[in-house]
Amino acid sequence: EVQLLESGGGLVQPGAxxxxxxxxxxxxxSYYGMSWVRQSPGKGLEWxxxxxxxxxxxxxxxxxxxxxxxxxxxSDNTLYxxxxxxxxxxxxxYYCARDxxxxxxxxxxxxxxxxxx
Amino acid sequence: xxxxxxxxxxSGSPGQSITISCTGTSSDVRDYNYVSWFQQHPGKAPKLIxxxxxxRPSGVSLRFSGSKSGKxxxxxxxxxxxxxxxxxxxxxxxxxxxRVFGGGTKVTVL
Numbered sequence: 545e546v547q548l549l550e551s552g553g554g555l556v557q558p559g560a561x562x563x564x565x566x567x568x569x570x571x572x573x574s575y576y577g578m579s580w581v582r583q584s585p586g587k588g589l590e591w592x593x594x595x596x597x598x599x600x601x602x603x604x605x606x607x608x609x610x611x612x613x614x615x616x617x618x619s620d621n622t623l624y625x626x627x628x629x630x631x632x633x634x635x636x637x638y639y640c641a642r643d644x645x646x647x648x649x650x651x652x653x654x655x656x657x658x659x660x661x
Numbered sequence: 662x663x664x665x666x667x668x669x670x671x672s673g674s675p676g677q678s679i680t681i682s683c684t685g686t687s688s689d690v691r692d693y694n695y696v697s698w699f700q701q702h703p704g705k706a707p708k709l710i711x712x713x714x715x716x717r718p719s720g721v722s723l724r725f726s727g728s729k730s731g732k733x734x735x736x737x738x739x740x741x742x743x744x745x746x747x748x749x750x751x752x753x754x755x756x757x758x759x760r761v762f763g764g765g766t767k768v769t770v771l
Contacts, residue, residue, distance in 0.1 A: 591760035646695040
């Protein structure tokens with residue numbers, strides 16, 4: 545069974561940094577691309593970033609380009625999202641998702657990031 | 662990266678069929694057959710119910726079907742059941758190698 549467990553969320557002030565982690569199990573992590581998707585409270589889904597299986601191909605949403613960095617450690621089956629210069633509009637539940645071709649086919653339960661002064 | 666356009670809400674009675682539209686552009690929905698649909702119940706993570714426009718993952722009810730015409734993709738739920746009451750989101754791959762989601766549609770079973 546595919547399991548994705550996000551961690552690292554919390555309450556931070558604007559301008560701060562935070563690093564999210566996603567521990568993957570139940571599948572061959574190194575064979576799959578991965579994505580981060582966020583959902584603001586009571587709002588819709590917003591794709592944040594994706595990384596391919598080997599980590600060479602990375603894409604970001606315009607809203608986080610230059611501030612967020614996605615990475616992965618295939619030896620540890622872990623996906624990361626380094627979030628810098630956080631803004632109030634980054635407040636959301638952040639989901640880690642496994643990609644099957646261009647589709648997030650399995651999702652974690654999310655970790656909540658709150659940016660507030 | 663404008664969001665795909667979905668109706669805010671759709672409703673139907675048990676047993677009826679409903680259709681949710683998802684309108685994009687020539688840079689996403691029209692030019693790529695990588696349209697997906699997700700079901701999300703309150704407090705739960707999204708669940709993939711349709712991918713590659715028309716394909717159902719294993720275990721997803723046959724009552725869910727997808728289609729696409731031009732810039733608009735659609736999700737049809739046949740034989741509406743109370744458990745289908747949820748939010749539904751569409752998504753597409755884009756020409757910039759990014760992904761874009763729709764704003765979501767709340768389905769109410771009357």
